[in-house]
Amino acid sequence: MPTLKTGARFKSAVCAGEIMVVSAPGDDVELTCGGHPMVEPGSEVADGASVRPDHAVGIAMGKRYINEDETLEVLCVKAGDGALAVNGQLLLQKDTKQLPKTD
Protein backbone atom coordinates (compact mmCIF):
# COMPACT_ATOMS: atom_id res chain seq x y z
CA MET A 1 0.00 0.00 0.00
CA PRO A 2 1.16 3.64 -0.51
CA THR A 3 2.97 5.56 2.24
CA LEU A 4 0.64 6.91 4.90
CA LYS A 5 0.42 10.68 4.72
CA THR A 6 -1.49 13.02 7.01
CA GLY A 7 -4.92 13.72 5.56
CA ALA A 8 -4.93 10.71 3.22
CA ARG A 9 -7.99 8.45 3.13
CA PHE A 10 -8.15 4.69 2.81
CA LYS A 11 -10.95 2.17 2.65
CA SER A 12 -11.18 -1.37 3.81
CA ALA A 13 -10.90 -4.10 1.20
CA VAL A 14 -13.29 -6.35 3.13
CA CYS A 15 -15.87 -4.18 4.90
CA ALA A 16 -17.53 -0.74 4.69
CA GLY A 17 -14.87 0.88 6.92
CA GLU A 18 -12.98 4.02 5.84
CA ILE A 19 -10.34 6.02 7.66
CA MET A 20 -8.37 9.25 7.40
CA VAL A 21 -4.77 9.48 8.58
CA VAL A 22 -4.44 12.07 11.37
CA SER A 23 -0.73 11.56 11.99
CA ALA A 24 1.66 9.04 10.54
CA PRO A 25 5.16 7.70 11.25
CA GLY A 26 7.77 8.58 8.65
CA ASP A 27 8.59 4.96 7.76
CA ASP A 28 6.49 2.60 5.66
CA VAL A 29 3.93 0.57 7.57
CA GLU A 30 1.21 -1.81 6.48
CA LEU A 31 -2.23 -0.66 7.60
CA THR A 32 -4.90 -3.33 7.49
CA CYS A 33 -8.61 -3.49 8.18
CA GLY A 34 -10.22 -6.84 8.86
CA GLY A 35 -6.79 -8.39 8.36
CA HIS A 36 -6.37 -7.16 4.76
CA PRO A 37 -4.34 -4.17 3.49
CA MET A 38 -6.42 -1.00 3.17
CA VAL A 39 -6.71 0.52 -0.31
CA GLU A 40 -7.15 4.01 -1.78
CA PRO A 41 -10.76 5.23 -1.90
CA GLY A 42 -11.28 4.86 -5.66
CA SER A 43 -9.69 1.43 -6.08
CA GLU A 44 -11.46 -1.75 -7.07
CA VAL A 45 -11.80 -4.40 -4.41
CA ALA A 46 -11.33 -8.06 -5.28
CA ASP A 47 -14.26 -10.32 -4.41
CA GLY A 48 -13.89 -13.28 -2.16
CA ALA A 49 -11.84 -11.93 0.74
CA SER A 50 -13.59 -11.37 4.06
CA VAL A 51 -12.91 -10.01 7.54
CA ARG A 52 -10.55 -12.28 9.46
CA PRO A 53 -12.19 -13.51 12.68
CA ASP A 54 -9.23 -12.28 14.79
CA HIS A 55 -9.50 -8.80 13.17
CA ALA A 56 -13.25 -8.30 13.58
CA VAL A 57 -13.91 -5.97 16.54
CA GLY A 58 -15.12 -3.28 14.14
CA ILE A 59 -14.51 0.48 13.90
CA ALA A 60 -16.95 3.25 14.79
CA MET A 61 -17.44 6.53 12.97
CA GLY A 62 -15.75 9.51 14.61
CA LYS A 63 -13.52 7.37 16.83
CA ARG A 64 -9.78 7.72 16.64
CA TYR A 65 -7.37 4.77 16.70
CA ILE A 66 -3.71 4.73 17.65
CA ASN A 67 -0.83 2.25 17.69
CA GLU A 68 0.98 1.42 20.91
CA ASP A 69 3.72 4.05 20.67
CA GLU A 70 1.21 6.61 19.34
CA THR A 71 3.19 7.31 16.16
CA LEU A 72 0.12 6.52 14.05
CA GLU A 73 -3.34 7.96 14.55
CA VAL A 74 -6.32 7.51 12.23
CA LEU A 75 -9.91 8.74 12.31
CA CYS A 76 -12.74 6.40 11.31
CA VAL A 77 -14.89 8.27 8.79
CA LYS A 78 -17.12 5.29 7.90
CA ALA A 79 -17.96 2.47 10.26
CA GLY A 80 -17.04 -1.11 9.40
CA ASP A 81 -16.87 -4.66 10.78
CA GLY A 82 -13.10 -5.06 10.48
CA ALA A 83 -10.50 -4.08 13.06
CA LEU A 84 -7.57 -1.81 12.22
CA ALA A 85 -4.02 -3.06 12.58
CA VAL A 86 -0.56 -1.87 11.66
CA ASN A 87 2.18 -4.40 10.90
CA GLY A 88 -0.13 -7.04 12.38
CA GLN A 89 -0.69 -5.24 15.72
CA LEU A 90 -4.29 -4.19 16.40
CA LEU A 91 -4.80 -0.45 16.90
CA LEU A 92 -6.37 0.83 20.12
CA GLN A 93 -9.29 3.21 20.40
CA LYS A 94 -8.06 6.56 21.66
CA ASP A 95 -9.66 7.91 24.81
CA THR A 96 -10.91 11.43 24.33
CA LYS A 97 -11.85 13.84 27.04
CA GLN A 98 -15.22 15.54 26.71
CA LEU A 99 -14.61 19.30 26.71
CA PRO A 100 -17.04 22.07 27.60
CA LYS A 101 -18.97 23.27 24.59
CA THR A 102 -17.50 26.62 23.54
CA ASP A 103 -18.65 27.42 20.01
Add this chain to the structure above:
Amino acid sequence: MNVMMLLEMASGAFPDRPAFTDGERGVTYTYSELFEAARYRAGSIRAQGASRMAKLDVSNLGTPLGLFSSAWAGVPYVPLNYRLTDDEIQALLKRVTPAYLVTSADRVQALGALDAVHAIATDTFLDASAHSTPVEGEWSMDPEEIAVLLFTSGTTGEPKAAVLRHKHLVSYILSSVEFASAPEGDASLVCVPPYHIAGIAAIMSSVYSGRHVIQLPNFSAERWIELVRKHQVTTAFVVPTMLARIVDALEAEGATNANMPHLNSLAYGGGKMPLSVIEKAMALFPDTDFSNAYGLTETSSTICVLGPDAHREAVASTTEAGRRRLVSVGQALPGVEIEIRDDEGNVMGPGERGEIYVRGEQVSGEYEGKGSVVDSEGWFPTRDAGSLDDEGYLFLEGRADDVIVRGGENLSPGEIEDVLLTHPAVADVAVVGVPDEQWGEAVAAAIVAKAGATIDMQELAELVKDQLRSSRVPAHMDQWDELPYNETGKLLRRVVKASFVEKLG
Protein backbone atom coordinates in the same frame (compact mmCIF):
# COMPACT_ATOMS: atom_id res chain seq x y z
CA MET B 1 -7.91 16.51 5.42
CA ASN B 2 -10.75 18.76 4.40
CA VAL B 3 -13.55 20.42 6.36
CA MET B 4 -15.98 18.83 3.86
CA MET B 5 -15.17 15.51 5.51
CA LEU B 6 -16.81 16.80 8.72
CA LEU B 7 -20.05 17.42 6.83
CA GLU B 8 -19.77 14.10 4.97
CA MET B 9 -19.56 12.23 8.27
CA ALA B 10 -22.51 14.15 9.78
CA SER B 11 -24.57 13.67 6.64
CA GLY B 12 -23.78 9.96 6.67
CA ALA B 13 -24.60 9.49 10.36
CA PHE B 14 -27.75 11.63 10.67
CA PRO B 15 -28.92 12.70 7.19
CA ASP B 16 -32.37 13.86 8.23
CA ARG B 17 -31.46 15.90 11.30
CA PRO B 18 -31.92 19.66 10.91
CA ALA B 19 -28.47 21.22 10.46
CA PHE B 20 -29.04 24.97 10.05
CA THR B 21 -32.13 27.15 10.45
CA ASP B 22 -32.17 30.82 9.50
CA GLY B 23 -33.82 32.30 12.59
CA GLU B 24 -35.23 35.26 10.63
CA ARG B 25 -36.51 33.51 7.51
CA GLY B 26 -37.40 30.25 9.21
CA VAL B 27 -35.87 28.06 6.47
CA THR B 28 -33.87 24.92 7.26
CA TYR B 29 -31.25 22.61 5.72
CA THR B 30 -31.00 19.05 6.99
CA TYR B 31 -27.50 17.54 7.01
CA SER B 32 -28.05 15.61 3.78
CA GLU B 33 -29.64 18.64 2.08
CA LEU B 34 -26.65 20.79 3.02
CA PHE B 35 -24.26 18.11 1.74
CA GLU B 36 -26.07 17.82 -1.61
CA ALA B 37 -26.41 21.61 -1.94
CA ALA B 38 -22.63 21.94 -1.40
CA ARG B 39 -22.02 19.48 -4.28
CA TYR B 40 -23.95 21.69 -6.73
CA ARG B 41 -22.62 25.06 -5.48
CA ALA B 42 -19.07 23.68 -5.71
CA GLY B 43 -19.88 22.90 -9.35
CA SER B 44 -20.97 26.51 -9.93
CA ILE B 45 -17.85 27.94 -8.25
CA ARG B 46 -15.61 25.70 -10.38
CA ALA B 47 -17.50 26.60 -13.55
CA GLN B 48 -16.74 30.30 -12.95
CA GLY B 49 -13.02 29.59 -12.63
CA ALA B 50 -12.96 31.52 -9.36
CA SER B 51 -9.84 31.47 -7.17
CA ARG B 52 -11.80 32.44 -4.03
CA MET B 53 -15.38 32.32 -2.84
CA ALA B 54 -16.35 35.52 -0.98
CA LYS B 55 -19.47 36.07 1.07
CA LEU B 56 -20.62 39.54 2.03
CA ASP B 57 -23.89 39.24 3.90
CA VAL B 58 -25.40 38.59 7.31
CA SER B 59 -25.63 35.02 8.61
CA ASN B 60 -28.04 32.86 6.64
CA LEU B 61 -28.09 29.39 5.07
CA GLY B 62 -25.60 30.70 2.51
CA THR B 63 -23.00 30.95 5.29
CA PRO B 64 -22.44 27.21 5.97
CA LEU B 65 -23.16 26.46 2.31
CA GLY B 66 -20.43 28.94 1.31
CA LEU B 67 -17.87 27.40 3.65
CA PHE B 68 -18.52 23.80 2.58
CA SER B 69 -18.99 24.37 -1.15
CA SER B 70 -15.72 26.35 -1.28
CA ALA B 71 -13.96 23.48 0.46
CA TRP B 72 -15.40 21.00 -2.04
CA ALA B 73 -14.48 23.23 -4.99
CA GLY B 74 -10.96 23.64 -3.60
CA VAL B 75 -10.95 27.44 -3.24
CA PRO B 76 -10.53 29.49 -0.02
CA TYR B 77 -13.74 30.79 1.60
CA VAL B 78 -13.51 34.53 2.35
CA PRO B 79 -16.30 35.93 4.55
CA LEU B 80 -16.22 39.74 4.44
CA ASN B 81 -17.37 42.26 7.03
CA TYR B 82 -20.58 43.87 5.74
CA ARG B 83 -20.17 46.74 8.20
CA LEU B 84 -17.17 48.15 6.35
CA THR B 85 -17.51 51.14 4.02
CA ASP B 86 -18.01 50.55 0.28
CA ASP B 87 -14.43 51.66 -0.40
CA GLU B 88 -13.02 49.26 2.20
CA ILE B 89 -15.09 46.37 0.82
CA GLN B 90 -13.95 47.03 -2.74
CA ALA B 91 -10.31 47.20 -1.63
CA LEU B 92 -10.62 43.79 0.05
CA LEU B 93 -12.48 42.25 -2.90
CA LYS B 94 -9.67 43.31 -5.26
CA ARG B 95 -7.29 41.23 -3.16
CA VAL B 96 -9.26 38.00 -3.69
CA THR B 97 -10.00 38.00 -7.44
CA PRO B 98 -11.04 36.18 -9.52
CA ALA B 99 -13.83 35.88 -7.00
CA TYR B 100 -17.20 34.17 -6.82
CA LEU B 101 -19.09 36.65 -4.64
CA VAL B 102 -22.34 35.90 -2.83
CA THR B 103 -23.88 39.05 -1.40
CA SER B 104 -27.14 40.81 -0.54
CA ALA B 105 -29.28 41.71 -3.58
CA ASP B 106 -28.70 45.46 -3.23
CA ARG B 107 -24.93 45.09 -3.71
CA VAL B 108 -24.87 42.68 -6.66
CA GLN B 109 -24.86 45.27 -9.43
CA ALA B 110 -22.14 47.58 -8.07
CA LEU B 111 -19.77 44.85 -6.93
CA GLY B 112 -20.42 42.64 -9.96
CA ALA B 113 -19.15 45.50 -12.13
CA LEU B 114 -15.67 45.17 -10.60
CA ASP B 115 -12.94 43.37 -12.57
CA ALA B 116 -12.92 39.60 -12.11
CA VAL B 117 -15.78 39.59 -9.60
CA HIS B 118 -18.71 37.31 -10.42
CA ALA B 119 -21.44 38.53 -8.06
CA ILE B 120 -24.72 36.77 -7.32
CA ALA B 121 -27.42 37.43 -4.75
CA THR B 122 -27.65 35.19 -1.70
CA ASP B 123 -31.15 34.13 -2.83
CA THR B 124 -29.72 32.98 -6.16
CA PHE B 125 -26.94 31.11 -4.38
CA LEU B 126 -29.56 29.31 -2.29
CA ASP B 127 -31.93 28.64 -5.21
CA ALA B 128 -31.37 24.99 -6.22
CA SER B 129 -32.73 25.56 -9.73
CA ALA B 130 -29.90 28.03 -10.44
CA HIS B 131 -27.24 25.35 -9.89
CA SER B 132 -27.66 22.40 -12.21
CA THR B 133 -24.14 21.02 -12.55
CA PRO B 134 -22.68 19.08 -9.61
CA VAL B 135 -18.94 19.22 -9.03
CA GLU B 136 -17.14 16.16 -10.34
CA GLY B 137 -15.34 13.91 -7.93
CA GLU B 138 -14.35 14.29 -4.32
CA TRP B 139 -12.69 17.19 -2.57
CA SER B 140 -8.93 17.36 -2.15
CA MET B 141 -7.54 15.72 0.97
CA ASP B 142 -4.32 17.77 0.87
CA PRO B 143 -4.08 19.16 4.43
CA GLU B 144 -2.00 22.12 3.22
CA GLU B 145 -4.76 23.62 1.06
CA ILE B 146 -6.27 26.88 2.31
CA ALA B 147 -9.78 26.56 3.74
CA VAL B 148 -10.48 30.11 4.91
CA LEU B 149 -9.00 33.58 4.50
CA LEU B 150 -10.12 35.92 7.28
CA PHE B 151 -9.35 39.61 7.18
CA THR B 152 -8.36 40.66 10.69
CA SER B 153 -9.50 44.01 12.01
CA GLY B 154 -6.05 45.56 12.27
CA THR B 155 -5.92 48.88 14.08
CA THR B 156 -3.28 50.31 11.76
CA GLY B 157 -2.62 49.97 8.05
CA GLU B 158 -4.21 47.52 5.65
CA PRO B 159 -6.17 44.59 7.12
CA LYS B 160 -4.14 41.37 7.13
CA ALA B 161 -5.61 38.18 5.67
CA ALA B 162 -5.09 35.33 8.14
CA VAL B 163 -4.56 31.99 6.36
CA LEU B 164 -6.33 28.98 7.86
CA ARG B 165 -5.52 25.70 6.14
CA HIS B 166 -7.67 22.58 6.25
CA LYS B 167 -5.17 20.98 8.64
CA HIS B 168 -5.63 23.79 11.19
CA LEU B 169 -9.42 23.74 11.18
CA VAL B 170 -9.78 19.95 11.11
CA SER B 171 -7.20 19.58 13.93
CA TYR B 172 -9.13 22.07 16.02
CA ILE B 173 -12.38 20.18 15.56
CA LEU B 174 -10.90 16.71 16.11
CA SER B 175 -9.19 17.79 19.33
CA SER B 176 -12.11 19.74 20.79
CA VAL B 177 -15.34 18.04 19.65
CA GLU B 178 -16.49 14.43 20.01
CA PHE B 179 -18.21 13.25 16.82
CA ALA B 180 -22.02 12.97 17.10
CA SER B 181 -21.87 13.98 20.76
CA ALA B 182 -24.99 16.18 20.59
CA PRO B 183 -28.20 14.34 21.48
CA GLU B 184 -30.99 14.64 18.93
CA GLY B 185 -32.91 17.84 19.60
CA ASP B 186 -29.86 19.83 20.74
CA ALA B 187 -29.94 23.33 19.29
CA SER B 188 -27.32 26.05 19.28
CA LEU B 189 -28.09 29.74 18.84
CA VAL B 190 -25.33 31.43 16.81
CA CYS B 191 -25.27 35.23 16.89
CA VAL B 192 -21.59 35.99 16.25
CA PRO B 193 -20.80 37.60 12.87
CA PRO B 194 -20.17 35.17 10.00
CA TYR B 195 -16.86 36.91 9.17
CA HIS B 196 -15.50 36.25 12.66
CA ILE B 197 -13.47 33.12 13.53
CA ALA B 198 -16.06 32.25 16.19
CA GLY B 199 -18.68 32.13 13.41
CA ILE B 200 -16.55 29.72 11.36
CA ALA B 201 -15.80 27.56 14.40
CA ALA B 202 -19.48 27.43 15.34
CA ILE B 203 -20.39 25.99 11.93
CA MET B 204 -17.78 23.24 12.07
CA SER B 205 -18.20 22.19 15.68
CA SER B 206 -21.98 22.09 15.44
CA VAL B 207 -21.81 19.98 12.29
CA TYR B 208 -19.31 17.54 13.79
CA SER B 209 -21.30 17.15 16.98
CA GLY B 210 -24.62 16.82 15.09
CA ARG B 211 -26.23 19.89 16.60
CA HIS B 212 -28.95 22.04 15.02
CA VAL B 213 -27.79 25.64 14.53
CA ILE B 214 -30.30 28.48 14.78
CA GLN B 215 -28.85 31.60 13.17
CA LEU B 216 -29.58 35.06 14.59
CA PRO B 217 -28.32 37.48 11.91
CA ASN B 218 -28.73 40.77 13.78
CA PHE B 219 -28.26 40.55 17.51
CA SER B 220 -30.63 42.19 19.94
CA ALA B 221 -31.10 40.95 23.49
CA GLU B 222 -34.89 40.74 23.06
CA ARG B 223 -34.62 38.69 19.85
CA TRP B 224 -31.99 36.43 21.43
CA ILE B 225 -34.25 35.70 24.41
CA GLU B 226 -37.21 35.09 22.08
CA LEU B 227 -35.32 32.63 19.84
CA VAL B 228 -33.78 30.74 22.79
CA ARG B 229 -37.29 30.15 24.12
CA LYS B 230 -38.92 29.46 20.75
CA HIS B 231 -36.39 26.86 19.59
CA GLN B 232 -35.74 25.41 23.07
CA VAL B 233 -32.08 26.25 22.53
CA THR B 234 -29.64 24.10 24.52
CA THR B 235 -26.37 25.90 23.87
CA ALA B 236 -25.20 29.36 22.82
CA PHE B 237 -22.11 31.53 22.48
CA VAL B 238 -22.10 35.27 23.17
CA VAL B 239 -19.53 38.03 23.48
CA PRO B 240 -19.40 39.96 26.78
CA THR B 241 -21.35 42.99 25.52
CA MET B 242 -24.15 40.69 24.32
CA LEU B 243 -24.35 38.97 27.70
CA ALA B 244 -24.45 42.36 29.43
CA ARG B 245 -27.44 43.36 27.25
CA ILE B 246 -29.19 40.03 27.82
CA VAL B 247 -28.77 40.48 31.58
CA ASP B 248 -30.10 44.07 31.32
CA ALA B 249 -33.10 42.94 29.25
CA LEU B 250 -33.97 40.17 31.72
CA GLU B 251 -33.64 42.58 34.63
CA ALA B 252 -35.86 45.06 32.79
CA GLU B 253 -38.49 42.30 32.55
CA GLY B 254 -38.18 42.09 36.33
CA ALA B 255 -36.89 38.54 36.06
CA THR B 256 -34.86 36.97 38.85
CA ASN B 257 -34.62 33.78 36.81
CA ALA B 258 -34.26 33.66 33.02
CA ASN B 259 -36.60 30.66 32.89
CA MET B 260 -34.57 28.86 30.27
CA PRO B 261 -34.00 25.48 31.91
CA HIS B 262 -33.31 23.90 28.49
CA LEU B 263 -30.24 26.15 28.03
CA ASN B 264 -27.59 23.69 29.21
CA SER B 265 -24.57 25.69 28.27
CA LEU B 266 -23.70 29.31 27.64
CA ALA B 267 -20.18 30.08 26.44
CA TYR B 268 -18.66 33.49 26.10
CA GLY B 269 -15.44 35.03 24.81
CA GLY B 270 -14.01 37.59 22.43
CA GLY B 271 -13.30 40.24 25.05
CA LYS B 272 -12.99 40.89 28.73
CA MET B 273 -16.07 39.89 30.77
CA PRO B 274 -16.86 42.31 33.62
CA LEU B 275 -17.11 40.38 36.89
CA SER B 276 -20.48 42.01 37.71
CA VAL B 277 -22.02 40.77 34.43
CA ILE B 278 -20.95 37.16 34.78
CA GLU B 279 -22.00 37.05 38.44
CA LYS B 280 -25.47 38.38 37.57
CA ALA B 281 -25.75 36.01 34.61
CA MET B 282 -24.91 32.99 36.75
CA ALA B 283 -27.67 34.00 39.17
CA LEU B 284 -30.21 34.51 36.36
CA PHE B 285 -29.31 31.19 34.67
CA PRO B 286 -28.98 28.81 37.64
CA ASP B 287 -29.39 25.66 35.49
CA THR B 288 -26.86 26.72 32.86
CA ASP B 289 -23.19 25.70 32.55
CA PHE B 290 -20.97 28.70 31.82
CA SER B 291 -17.72 28.43 29.86
CA ASN B 292 -15.26 31.15 28.95
CA ALA B 293 -13.33 30.60 25.73
CA TYR B 294 -10.20 32.45 24.61
CA GLY B 295 -8.85 32.21 21.12
CA LEU B 296 -7.69 34.17 18.10
CA THR B 297 -8.31 34.11 14.38
CA GLU B 298 -4.74 32.88 13.89
CA THR B 299 -5.32 29.92 16.24
CA SER B 300 -8.50 28.60 14.52
CA SER B 301 -10.61 29.84 17.45
CA THR B 302 -10.48 28.53 21.04
CA ILE B 303 -7.16 27.69 22.71
CA CYS B 304 -8.17 28.09 26.38
CA VAL B 305 -11.36 27.24 28.25
CA LEU B 306 -12.63 28.05 31.74
CA GLY B 307 -15.23 25.33 32.19
CA PRO B 308 -18.47 25.16 34.18
CA ASP B 309 -16.94 23.53 37.27
CA ALA B 310 -14.22 26.16 37.48
CA HIS B 311 -16.94 28.83 37.27
CA ARG B 312 -18.88 27.34 40.18
CA GLU B 313 -15.77 26.81 42.30
CA ALA B 314 -14.70 30.41 41.75
CA VAL B 315 -18.10 31.83 42.71
CA ALA B 316 -18.22 29.66 45.83
CA SER B 317 -14.63 30.43 46.81
CA THR B 318 -13.96 32.31 50.01
CA THR B 319 -10.46 33.47 49.01
CA GLU B 320 -9.64 36.37 46.72
CA ALA B 321 -7.34 34.18 44.61
CA GLY B 322 -10.15 31.65 44.22
CA ARG B 323 -12.70 34.24 43.15
CA ARG B 324 -10.20 35.79 40.73
CA ARG B 325 -10.36 32.57 38.67
CA LEU B 326 -13.73 33.78 37.44
CA VAL B 327 -11.99 36.42 35.34
CA SER B 328 -9.41 33.98 33.98
CA VAL B 329 -9.86 32.37 30.55
CA GLY B 330 -9.06 28.94 31.95
CA GLN B 331 -6.58 26.29 30.90
CA ALA B 332 -5.15 25.31 27.51
CA LEU B 333 -7.08 22.79 25.38
CA PRO B 334 -5.51 19.34 24.91
CA GLY B 335 -2.77 19.61 22.30
CA VAL B 336 -2.30 23.34 22.92
CA GLU B 337 0.68 24.74 24.84
CA ILE B 338 0.91 28.22 26.31
CA GLU B 339 3.92 30.19 27.52
CA ILE B 340 4.39 33.70 28.88
CA ARG B 341 7.54 35.44 27.70
CA ASP B 342 9.22 38.75 28.47
CA ASP B 343 10.50 41.24 25.87
CA GLU B 344 13.74 39.28 25.48
CA GLY B 345 11.91 36.01 24.89
CA ASN B 346 12.62 34.49 28.32
CA VAL B 347 9.87 32.18 29.62
CA MET B 348 8.29 33.65 32.75
CA GLY B 349 7.07 31.91 35.89
CA PRO B 350 3.60 31.74 37.47
CA GLY B 351 2.08 35.14 38.23
CA GLU B 352 4.53 37.04 36.04
CA ARG B 353 3.14 39.19 33.23
CA GLY B 354 4.38 39.04 29.68
CA GLU B 355 3.34 38.23 26.13
CA ILE B 356 1.26 35.09 25.52
CA TYR B 357 2.82 32.54 23.12
CA VAL B 358 0.88 29.52 21.85
CA ARG B 359 1.79 26.31 20.01
CA GLY B 360 -0.35 23.49 18.59
CA GLU B 361 -1.68 21.80 15.45
CA GLN B 362 -4.55 24.29 15.15
CA VAL B 363 -2.20 27.32 15.25
CA SER B 364 -1.67 28.95 11.87
CA GLY B 365 0.00 32.31 12.55
CA GLU B 366 0.27 32.90 8.81
CA TYR B 367 -0.86 35.90 6.76
CA GLU B 368 -1.34 35.98 3.02
CA GLY B 369 1.58 37.64 1.28
CA LYS B 370 3.45 38.07 4.56
CA GLY B 371 4.24 34.49 5.47
CA SER B 372 4.25 32.93 8.90
CA VAL B 373 5.13 34.67 12.16
CA VAL B 374 5.44 31.31 13.94
CA ASP B 375 9.02 30.66 15.14
CA SER B 376 11.15 27.61 14.27
CA GLU B 377 9.76 25.71 17.27
CA GLY B 378 6.15 26.38 16.34
CA TRP B 379 5.38 29.19 18.81
CA PHE B 380 3.02 31.96 17.75
CA PRO B 381 3.32 35.36 19.48
CA THR B 382 -0.28 36.43 20.11
CA ARG B 383 0.53 40.11 20.94
CA ASP B 384 -1.83 39.59 23.88
CA ALA B 385 -0.41 40.23 27.33
CA GLY B 386 -1.18 37.94 30.25
CA SER B 387 -0.02 35.69 33.04
CA LEU B 388 -0.49 32.06 34.09
CA ASP B 389 -1.17 31.05 37.67
CA ASP B 390 0.48 28.02 39.27
CA GLU B 391 -2.22 25.68 37.91
CA GLY B 392 -1.99 26.97 34.35
CA TYR B 393 -5.04 29.25 34.44
CA LEU B 394 -4.49 32.08 31.98
CA PHE B 395 -5.30 35.71 32.82
CA LEU B 396 -5.50 38.26 30.01
CA GLU B 397 -4.04 41.73 30.49
CA GLY B 398 -4.93 43.39 27.19
CA ARG B 399 -2.81 43.71 24.06
CA ALA B 400 0.96 43.71 24.42
CA ASP B 401 0.90 46.90 22.31
CA ASP B 402 -1.27 48.57 24.96
CA VAL B 403 1.51 48.51 27.56
CA ILE B 404 2.08 52.01 28.95
CA VAL B 405 5.70 53.08 29.18
CA ARG B 406 5.92 55.68 31.96
CA GLY B 407 9.39 56.97 32.82
CA GLY B 408 10.95 53.78 31.46
CA GLU B 409 8.65 51.56 33.52
CA ASN B 410 6.24 49.18 31.74
CA LEU B 411 2.72 49.42 33.15
CA SER B 412 -0.07 47.00 32.26
CA PRO B 413 -3.46 48.67 31.72
CA GLY B 414 -5.15 45.41 32.76
CA GLU B 415 -3.50 45.43 36.17
CA ILE B 416 -4.74 48.97 36.90
CA GLU B 417 -8.20 48.21 35.48
CA ASP B 418 -8.53 45.12 37.69
CA VAL B 419 -7.89 47.22 40.79
CA LEU B 420 -10.30 50.00 39.77
CA LEU B 421 -13.01 47.43 39.02
CA THR B 422 -12.90 46.23 42.63
CA HIS B 423 -14.34 49.60 43.75
CA PRO B 424 -18.09 49.22 44.46
CA ALA B 425 -19.04 52.35 42.46
CA VAL B 426 -17.17 51.31 39.28
CA ALA B 427 -19.05 49.42 36.52
CA ASP B 428 -16.46 49.50 33.75
CA VAL B 429 -13.07 51.06 33.14
CA ALA B 430 -10.50 51.53 30.39
CA VAL B 431 -6.89 52.51 31.13
CA VAL B 432 -4.71 53.88 28.32
CA GLY B 433 -1.38 55.65 27.94
CA VAL B 434 -1.36 59.26 26.75
CA PRO B 435 1.67 61.33 25.67
CA ASP B 436 3.28 63.15 28.58
CA GLU B 437 6.12 65.67 28.42
CA GLN B 438 7.74 64.62 31.67
CA TRP B 439 7.20 60.85 31.71
CA GLY B 440 6.92 59.94 28.02
CA GLU B 441 3.50 58.45 28.73
CA ALA B 442 1.02 59.07 31.51
CA VAL B 443 -1.80 56.84 32.75
CA ALA B 444 -5.35 57.91 31.83
CA ALA B 445 -8.56 56.17 32.94
CA ALA B 446 -12.09 56.36 31.53
CA ILE B 447 -14.48 55.26 34.26
CA VAL B 448 -18.13 54.21 34.04
CA ALA B 449 -20.13 54.43 37.26
CA LYS B 450 -22.64 51.81 38.34
CA ALA B 451 -26.26 52.95 38.10
CA GLY B 452 -26.99 55.31 40.98
CA ALA B 453 -23.38 55.36 42.23
CA THR B 454 -21.17 58.44 42.49
CA ILE B 455 -17.51 58.29 41.55
CA ASP B 456 -14.99 59.89 43.89
CA MET B 457 -11.80 60.26 41.82
CA GLN B 458 -9.65 60.87 44.92
CA GLU B 459 -10.85 57.60 46.41
CA LEU B 460 -9.97 55.72 43.22
CA ALA B 461 -6.50 57.26 43.17
CA GLU B 462 -5.96 56.14 46.78
CA LEU B 463 -7.16 52.65 45.92
CA VAL B 464 -4.63 52.25 43.09
CA LYS B 465 -1.85 53.70 45.21
CA ASP B 466 -2.60 51.31 48.08
CA GLN B 467 -3.08 48.18 45.96
CA LEU B 468 -0.28 48.82 43.47
CA ARG B 469 2.01 51.86 43.74
CA SER B 470 1.96 55.57 43.04
CA SER B 471 3.38 55.23 39.48
CA ARG B 472 0.18 53.33 38.54
CA VAL B 473 -2.17 56.08 39.76
CA PRO B 474 -3.93 57.62 36.73
CA ALA B 475 -2.82 61.20 36.06
CA HIS B 476 -6.07 61.74 34.17
CA MET B 477 -9.46 60.32 35.14
CA ASP B 478 -12.75 61.04 33.40
CA GLN B 479 -16.22 59.68 33.92
CA TRP B 480 -17.81 58.18 30.79
CA ASP B 481 -21.41 57.08 30.23
CA GLU B 482 -20.21 53.92 28.50
CA LEU B 483 -17.05 52.59 26.90
CA PRO B 484 -16.69 51.93 23.17
CA TYR B 485 -16.76 48.25 22.17
CA ASN B 486 -16.78 46.66 18.72
CA GLU B 487 -19.53 44.19 17.80
CA THR B 488 -17.55 41.22 19.11
CA GLY B 489 -17.03 42.78 22.51
CA LYS B 490 -13.49 44.06 22.11
CA LEU B 491 -12.81 47.29 23.97
CA LEU B 492 -11.76 49.95 21.45
CA ARG B 493 -8.84 51.25 23.49
CA ARG B 494 -7.61 53.42 20.64
CA VAL B 495 -10.92 55.33 20.68
CA VAL B 496 -10.52 55.99 24.42
CA LYS B 497 -6.94 57.03 23.86
CA ALA B 498 -7.81 59.36 20.97
CA SER B 499 -10.46 61.03 23.09
CA PHE B 500 -7.99 61.73 25.93
CA VAL B 501 -5.32 62.92 23.48
CA GLU B 502 -7.76 65.34 21.88
CA LYS B 503 -8.98 66.67 25.20
CA LEU B 504 -5.51 67.11 26.64
CA GLY B 505 -4.45 68.87 23.43
